[in-house]
Amino acid sequence: MKTFFLSISLVISVLVVQGQSHPSIMLTQKNIEAVRKGIKDYPIMASSYKTVKKDAEKALKSGIEVPTPADGGGGVTHEKHKKNYQQALACGIAYQVTNDERYAKFVKDLLLEYAKQYNTWGRHPKRKQEPGGKIFWQNLNDCVWQVYMIQAYDCVYGALSAADRKKIENDLFANVVKELSEVNGSIFNKVHNHGTWSAAAVGMTGYVCGKKEWVQAALHGSKQDDKGGFLAQLNQLFSPDGYYAEGPYYQRYAILPFMIFAKAIHQYDPKFGIYDFRDGLLKKAVNTALQCTYTNKVFFPLNDAIKDKTYETEEMVYAVDIAYSDMQAGDDLLDIAQQQDRVIISDAGLQVAQAIDAGKTNPFAYKPMWIKDGADGKGGGIGILRSGANADQLAVVMKAGTQGMGHGHFDRLNLLVYDNGTEVFSDYGAVRFLNVETKNGGNYTKENDTWGKQTIAHNTITADQTSHFNGNEKKGEETTPSLVNFTANEKFQVVSAEEKNAYKGVTLWRTAILFTPEGADKALLLDVFSVNSDQPHQYDLPFWYQGHITDLPFPSEMNGKQLPALGTSNGYQHLWLNGTGIPANGKQYITVLNNRRFYTTSFLADTAIRVKLVTLGAQDPNLNLRNEKAFILSQPAATNHTFISITEPHGRNNTVAEVTTGASAAVKELKLVSATKEAVQFRFTYKKKSYTVSIRKNDPGSFLVID
Amino acid sequence: MKTFFLSISLVISVLVVQGQSHPSIMLTQKNIEAVRKGIKDYPIMASSYKTVKKDAEKALKSGIEVPTPADGGGGVTHEKHKKNYQQALACGIAYQVTNDERYAKFVKDLLLEYAKQYNTWGRHPKRKQEPGGKIFWQNLNDCVWQVYMIQAYDCVYGALSAADRKKIENDLFANVVKELSEVNGSIFNKVHNHGTWSAAAVGMTGYVCGKKEWVQAALHGSKQDDKGGFLAQLNQLFSPDGYYAEGPYYQRYAILPFMIFAKAIHQYDPKFGIYDFRDGLLKKAVNTALQCTYTNKVFFPLNDAIKDKTYETEEMVYAVDIAYSDMQAGDDLLDIAQQQDRVIISDAGLQVAQAIDAGKTNPFAYKPMWIKDGADGKGGGIGILRSGANADQLAVVMKAGTQGMGHGHFDRLNLLVYDNGTEVFSDYGAVRFLNVETKNGGNYTKENDTWGKQTIAHNTITADQTSHFNGNEKKGEETTPSLVNFTANEKFQVVSAEEKNAYKGVTLWRTAILFTPEGADKALLLDVFSVNSDQPHQYDLPFWYQGHITDLPFPSEMNGKQLPALGTSNGYQHLWLNGTGIPANGKQYITVLNNRRFYTTSFLADTAIRVKLVTLGAQDPNLNLRNEKAFILSQPAATNHTFISITEPHGRNNTVAEVTTGASAAVKELKLVSATKEAVQFRFTYKKKSYTVSIRKNDPGSFLVID
Known part of the structure; x- marks a missing residue:
């Protein structure tokens, strides 16, 4: 593989050289010893890892189960497939931390089972759209599945035989990528959070499996015309202030594929400069997302929004950790990390834990x-x-x-x-x-x-x-x-x-x-x-x-x-x-x-x-x-x-x-004193003192006067 | 005074001898040094005292204000008179702890101002009943006022001149007692929580002022026939299990006058054996009140009840502290005290704080x-x-x-x-x-x-x-x-x-x-x-x-x-x-x-x-x-x-x-399998296992069988 790609370009060669080192997205071989030490030294790392470990243990206990897709959101098979990718990642991380082969085996057996079944499944019987998802009712969930699974695979890569890798990459991932980028190609190329999840899934899979064409498609769209793909999404879905067009609730959701795919790009190709894209857009996006919460941690429920969604969600934990460790986002982010009360077990999470431990935390700077x-x-x-x-x-x-x-x-x-x-x-x-x-x-x-x-x-x-x-x-x-x-x-x-x-x-x-x-x-x-x-x-x-x-x-x-x-x-x-x-x-x-x-x-x-x-x-x-x-x-x-x-x-x-x-x-x-189309004046008293408020639309210099 | 009373009986002589030592209800001269040390040593004492001290400081800052009664519950004069008794007690305690005369002076000035005005007030303009309250719209609040004020007075007694004491006792307390026990005599003699507040107010005032007849009336009713008064209330308002007839919400409210008047009786006349009355009724009452809460601290809202009332209320802090220190109520009460996160700055509170500090706390034993x-x-x-x-x-x-x-x-x-x-x-x-x-x-x-x-x-x-x-x-x-x-x-x-x-x-x-x-x-x-x-x-x-x-x-x-x-x-x-x-x-x-x-x-x-x-x-x-x-x-x-x-x-x-x-x-x-007036049988399945439930009203030996 190495020789094949080396002939192409600097970008790609970097991609491949690093591509051979696994894992190298959130966790890296280089830092794994430091992460292990951090879990011992820092309470927030310890408790975060405890949760991961518990999930991993549960996975080992419950064993491999890959049901034929049948149910819609919240149903039994839906929740099982969701749990599978969560447990796979938990086991992948646990394997990296402990070197215990049982965790790697779980991921391997699970992925091999998916590899065996995936192609036998038709379209999802409760699909929400056409062509719709395969594992889940909507393609979106399939994309999320892959974003997690590829990380899990990356973590256990070193424990797999070449034959198993081949089976997983060819029988499963290649088919998933085809499903996402071709069968559901219109979503893949869409400038929309569903498109971002799809691009992240395909792109990250490309990096980990060393498939240049998947990465390129993810970055620039299937047609390489930048009408779709990650860069188009970054360009069109965010304002220069990092505000996401669908509103805070969806910003919170979309931030994960944006951040983690950016992290992967940065890891495999630091010279690409993804963090600097649009004047440090992603760093702004994280801050803007947090500014769009109230002090009770809940996002402003503008547009379609589930009302009890807080910045404690996993997406925001990824976002805060990466923004802090990779983007110099400021020590007030540590306040948020402490409220989240967890970090991702990763190089980025380690940075956050170290900084909290060093007492660097400032109160999060909510600003008008x-x-x-x-x-x-x-x-x-x-x-x-x-x-x-x-x-x-x-x-x-x-x-x-x-x-x-x-x-x-x-x-x-x-x-x-x-x-x-x-x-x-x-x-x-x-x-x-x-x-x-x-x-x-x-x-x-x-x-x-x-x-x-x-x-x-x-x-x-x-x-x-x-x-x-x-x-x-x-x-x-x-x-x-x-x-x-x-x-x-x-x-x-x-x-x-x-x-x-x-x-x-x-x-x-x-x-x-x-x-x-x-x-x-x-x-x-x-x-x-x-x-x-x-x-x-x-x-x-x-x-x-x-x-x-x-x-x-x-x-x-x-x-x-x-x-x-x-x-x-x-x-x-x-x-x-x-x-x-x-x-x-x-x-x-x-x-x-x-x-x-x-x-x-x-x-x-x-x-x-x-x-x-x-x-x-x-x-x-x-x-x-x-x-x-x-x-x-x-x-x-x-x-x-x-x-x-x-x-x-x-x-x-x-x-x-x-x-x-x-x-x-x-x-x-x-x-009321007076009201015209251009100006309003009114009065009130507060504790016997009288105030006059004057607003003048066309007078930016003294738009508002209160006296 | 001493010689006058000494001729009567042992009970009364004890009363008087101890009556001359001030304070001697929740705080005592004997233990005040230990309490001072406790405030230094135990976090829960420290934070509790901090609150008291803050209230006392606020009192000093705001100065003396005794408005002519005008408003109903929640209104300005209502809340001011309420604040007055709370601040008076805070200053009384602060005086005991610090020996700072400014606190004593606040209580003195406040009581003298009340002494000056009290008799000039007519019936309350918004009275809820006839004859109704004087300071407040209902007599009940006047009683509560006196329960607090007499404790405040007891705390600063040593700092007052004989002339000031005379003025306060004769012009104010004697008139309040008359108001409670005579003008509102029907409430005073009522077997009802309002009667208990009234009895406690009059009885405690009797102890502190050395007025035997007030104590006797409070204990046995105006006519000394035990048809009214504290003992009748204890006898009739509680079940043998310490359940209060009006329900948990009012049990929570009534527990304070019961406990604090009992404490006063115990302090002045330990041989009376009030804690042993009805087989340790009051200790049972405290436990029963707590058993009538859910684990979210809220009382079961049976009957008329404000729903967010928890055992964190001041009444329950008094009750828990006294039950723990005086009645051997068990170390699981310390769990409640810790949830309350405060103690009364008192001998009893000190015991609780010491025990918590010694690690004696057990989880509160909620029981079917x-x-x-x-x-x-x-x-x-x-x-x-x-x-x-x-x-x-x-x-x-x-x-x-x-x-x-x-x-x-x-x-x-x-x-x-x-x-x-x-x-x-x-x-x-x-x-x-x-x-x-x-x-x-x-x-x-x-x-x-x-x-x-x-x-x-x-x-x-x-x-x-x-x-x-x-x-x-x-x-x-x-x-x-x-x-x-x-x-x-x-x-x-x-x-x-x-x-x-x-x-x-x-x-x-x-x-x-x-x-x-x-x-x-x-x-x-x-x-x-x-x-x-x-x-x-x-x-x-x-x-x-x-x-x-x-x-x-x-x-x-x-x-x-x-x-x-x-x-x-x-x-x-x-x-x-x-x-x-x-x-x-x-x-x-x-x-x-x-x-x-x-x-x-x-x-x-x-x-x-x-x-x-x-x-x-x-x-x-x-x-x-x-x-x-x-x-x-x-x-x-x-x-x-x-x-x-x-x-x-x-x-x-x-x-x-x-x-x-x-x-x-x-x-x-x-x-349903069958239902008669005496027996019901039904079936259900749970996770595929079938259960038959049989209930037989007249078969206590096997009333309920599930198989």
């Missing part, structure tokens, strides 16, 4: 920031405001970026609010029960389209009970909101953005401000949402709150005996109308108790405004929806209108100690 | 047990089954005791189920927002009567949509369920009880069993609920589940566009009927996903049975109800009927790691 979206950085972005220490942080997220591809929601200028370790105003996320087979096979349910993606499911304006872009994804992809202003200084933080295309003839302009008045413990959230049109429209602005309303001071007509649905389409068909309030003068606020803290939202309301109290759950025959709650500020018909609200976190209701403090809000007398 | 209710132990009881280690325990609670006085619910044979650190089938608890003034002044809301107390709010049978005893508390107090069987052995745990009076002519007989079949990780809950009557009735058995239904395998007609209330009274008016299912043969189960674990309840159903899916929240104009959910097995008309269900915890849905295992239940083929 504007993260540019779009491959060229011109697709709007995500605005994040943060106030307070990590232990009790008020955070505000404004989504003003691209549609987010197939997983995008129609949520232009959506606002998420967090405080005190929890959600205050939240996004529903995806309507999906991940891996629960009785819930549509663990896949998105149909309510993900009828509810999750609809505008009314988000904390932004719906006009005329119709979603942005009429729910047309393609239309949504064509344009983006634009940044009006982002400023973070000592006095305040502000993000302001404008959306002109969501509704024909309607301009949406939203400004979110964090401002701490004199004598306040916490910042206030000032939210100014102007909508301008020549024609009258109905404007609904929901606040999807967590917690329980404890003060509804204005008269409300409640539907006590019969609960009607609020509408018939665009998500409104899923809302029960609990009641309608008429916010009388001087009583224009609602207080919610959430995680033992009060949140009072004071708002402006003219005589036409109604407050609709709603609960999610109508038209839900399969009980797929959580019964979340909102109050909706509803303006029945207006051309121009400015919603202004101030949300104030206050007080404490400790039911264990039976102490309540600060139960009344301090913000009073919210009053 | 039958706790007798009723002053004579003949009022039924509470059955508790527990399976598994404290870290992951399946617990079942059956309420088969007395009504529970004014805070009692109509919930005969109610079942609560916990697992995996959380509620599985839950009790709503009280409809109350404690200390939230905008919610009915922080008091019980009217839905506590219309919902919280009603039978349908509980996991037990409602006949004919009418609550037990027709919702008549007095009727409920007249009778109790009776124990049929309680057994806990290696093979199973069972509690079985019978209720003959809740409905005229209807016998309710419920048997709950924990049984671990071969090959199971966790126990199954077998629930057999027989109802027998000569007349046909509608029987509704709800399962108030936490979590989200993930499998509803039988056809259900859902109310998608209009949601009707299920009924018009007895709690049914608060239920929205989401849908009605017809549980077809072979599909008689429901699976719920809760805290990442699945729970499948398989149940028997004949062709008449319907499954009603309901959500709480109808007729709730003030948004006082949480929107909890239940499935109700509803038998429209039957004379005799046996509900049998098996609830199986299984599998795991880890959304962070994206792993699902054991998503299908293993219990199958649940079949």
Whole structure:
């Protein structure tokens, strides 16, 4: 093999020389002794290895089982094949650490069994698409399988006979590669996270098996035209700030193939400079992913997202370890590693463990920031405001970026609010029960389209009970909101953005401000949402709150005996109308108790405004929806209108100690001074001191003045 | 003073001699040096004292403020007076520890200010009852105020001039005692937790101020007839097992005046033998209170109960410290003390801290047990089954005791189920927002009567949509369920009880069993609920589940566009009927996903049975109800009927790691063999092995046979 490749090019020769040393991706022959020592010396290495070892032991005990693929996500064969690749990698690592041949034998026997069966299987009987997966219902899972298996193989390579290697490489891996890059070639060449998993699987397999053509295809696409493949994906799926087009939840998922394939490229071909690609894009991507979490570790659930996903996932452990060890990503990443409470047993994990042990950890530096979206950085972005220490942080997220591809929601200028370790105003996320087979096979349910993606499911304006872009994804992809202003200084933080295309003839302009008045413990959230049109429209602005309303001071007509649905389409068909309030003068606020803290939202309301109290759950025959709650500020018909609200976190209701403090809000007398298409001015008092807030769209120098 | 009292009796002379040494309740002159050293030596003492010191510092900073009483619970003056007594005690303790006169001065100035104002106040403007409280809206809070203030006074006694003492004792304490024991004499003499707070306040004040007559009144009631007073309360409010008639939530609350007044009696008059009273009742009461918690520290919310109340409350810290130091309550109490993470800065707290430091801690010994209710132990009881280690325990609670006085619910044979650190089938608890003034002044809301107390709010049978005893508390107090069987052995745990009076002519007989079949990780809950009557009735058995239904395998007609209330009274008016299912043969189960674990309840159903899916929240104009959910097995008309269900915890849905295992239940083929008024036999299979369960009411020797 060596002589064959040596004649080609420097790149390839490097590839082959290193290719003969196994393993050489996450673990390397060169460092294995140091890793072994690290497991002895560093608690985080020790406990991480203990988990790997336990998985490996379980594998040895349970023996080899390769069932004929039959079930969808969460089903028995699905979970078994998943466990197989996880256990194979665990055994591969355990073999490297211990030199115990039993672990290598498990990987060998497992791969030989797959080699024997793989070609006998037809297409997956529950395939989600055509041609679909083979081992799993979707090709994506097959790709993930291969990303793990190739690492396992790399780890035990030295323990295998030439004959076994040949059988595994020819009968299994070559066929898997064909399956991924040819049979499912359209996914392989797609600029999409599925494409990245496919490229990583094929590319890594190419490196380990010394197949140049697989590597080249993975990097540049099947046709070598860079219209697909890893480089195209890196170029097109991330903004210059390292924001991933589908949003944080999928960024978290996609980060693994990006990082591990990059790591493989770097290992086999350091001169390729993959880490420097697009000005150190991958390093930025890891930081951006972490900046898109709240202090409770959970990713902002923009677009389709499973809500309890944290940065503790395996993907993020890989990402953090590699970014720290290979990309000089900074010692505040060690804080995240410590929260993750594990490292990958690898050269990179060792670096992290050593640094933690050396006391280098700094608190993760959450920062207010504007993260540019779009491959060229011109697709709007995500605005994040943060106030307070990590232990009790008020955070505000404004989504003003691209549609987010197939997983995008129609949520232009959506606002998420967090405080005190929890959600205050939240996004529903995806309507999906991940891996629960009785819930549509663990896949998105149909309510993900009828509810999750609809505008009314988000904390932004719906006009005329119709979603942005009429729910047309393609239309949504064509344009983006634009940044009006982002400023973070000592006095305040502000993000302001404008959306002109969501509704024909309607301009949406939203400004979110964090401002701490004199004598306040916490910042206030000032939210100014102007909508301008020549024609009258109905404007609904929901606040999807967590917690329980404890003060509804204005008269409300409640539907006590019969609960009607609020509408018939665009998500409104899923809302029960609990009641309608008429916010009388001087009583224009609602207080919610959430995680033992009060949140009072004071708002402006003219005589036409109604407050609709709603609960999610109508038209839900399969009980797929959580019964979340909102109050909706509803303006029945207006051309121009400015919603202004101030949300104030206050007080404490400790039911264990039976102490309540600060139960009344301090913000009073919210009053509009003036509102035009270009400028808004309003007043309020906080503890008797009066503040005037002036916002001028076209005056970047003094966009926001509070005095 | 000394000569005056010495002529009376030994008891009184002891009282007076010790009465002159201050302090001598929780802290004593004798041990204060050891306590000071303990604060230096033991982390739990150090951190506990740090909190006290911080409160004391805050007090010094904020200065003296005694507002004229004006607000209800949670309001500004309410919270200020509460803070005053807490800060006074903190300063009292800080003074003892540091000898710093500034702390003593705060207590002195505060008490003198109260002494000046107290008599100028009329009845509380927001009083909850007549005559009501003076400092607070209810007399109860005034009593609590005095229990704290007298301890604070005791701590700083040595720092006060004779003139100041006289002013405080005569102008303030004597008037407070009069207010408690005379103006509110009916509460003082009541056998009820309010009476105990009153007795403790008056009695402790009597000891500290050397007023024999106050002590005597507190012990034996105003008329010295032992129809009221502390001894009557001890005699009548607790069962011989130390179970408190109002239930665990109020037991937790009442335990403080019981324990601290007992401690005072013991300090001033050890020969009285209060700790030995009723065979060591108070020690049993502390253990029983703790046995009435789940492993998440929360009290079983039987009767009116705030649901997040844990044993971390101050009352339980006092109780645990005193029980450990004074009553030899066992080293497993140290586990609780460590969970509480604090001790009272006191002689008792010191003992606890020393023992923890000496490594004596054992895990708290949660045990399956039958706790007798009723002053004579003949009022039924509470059955508790527990399976598994404290870290992951399946617990079942059956309420088969007395009504529970004014805070009692109509919930005969109610079942609560916990697992995996959380509620599985839950009790709503009280409809109350404690200390939230905008919610009915922080008091019980009217839905506590219309919902919280009603039978349908509980996991037990409602006949004919009418609550037990027709919702008549007095009727409920007249009778109790009776124990049929309680057994806990290696093979199973069972509690079985019978209720003959809740409905005229209807016998309710419920048997709950924990049984671990071969090959199971966790126990199954077998629930057999027989109802027998000569007349046909509608029987509704709800399962108030936490979590989200993930499998509803039988056809259900859902109310998608209009949601009707299920009924018009007895709690049914608060239920929205989401849908009605017809549980077809072979599909008689429901699976719920809760805290990442699945729970499948398989149940028997004949062709008449319907499954009603309901959500709480109808007729709730003030948004006082949480929107909890239940499935109700509803038998429209039957004379005799046996509900049998098996609830199986299984599998795991880890959304962070994206792993699902054991998503299908293993219990199958649940079949009734026979059911009479005296015996029930049924079968089921678990992982292909078949089990027959036989229950024979009148055969105590082999009440339950599983084979």
